[in-house]
Amino acid sequence: MDSTTSDTQAAAPAPATSAAKSAAAPYTLVVKHAFADYQIGQEITDAAEVAVVLAGENTANVLKRAV
Incomplete structure (x- = not known):
């Protein structure tokens, strides 16, 4: 069979890391x-x-500290 379309699928994008999310x-x-x-x-x-x-x-149970 001659076909001008490819049978392969495009690769899915890599999932974002939790740090990036x-x-x-x-x-x-x-x-x-x-x-x-x-x-x-x-x-x-x-x-x-x-x-x-x-x-x-639980806001009263924590202290905020600047980064």
């Missing part, structure tokens, strides 16, 4: 009172997690 938070949260799965002294640096914690009822 989440932007850096403007600050780090440090846990001062344990809650959920977080322990005292643990740092929360992921921007999505920072936003969730600050939007929820």
Whole structure:
């Protein structure tokens, strides 16, 4: 069979890494009172997690530290 179209499919784009997906938070949260799965002294640096914690009822359980 002579065909002018290729039987191969185009390669799918590579998935983005988790570092590329989440932007850096403007600050780090440090846990001062344990809650959920977080322990005292643990740092929360992921921007999505920072936003969730600050939007929820556990805002008083963390300290904001400038990056």
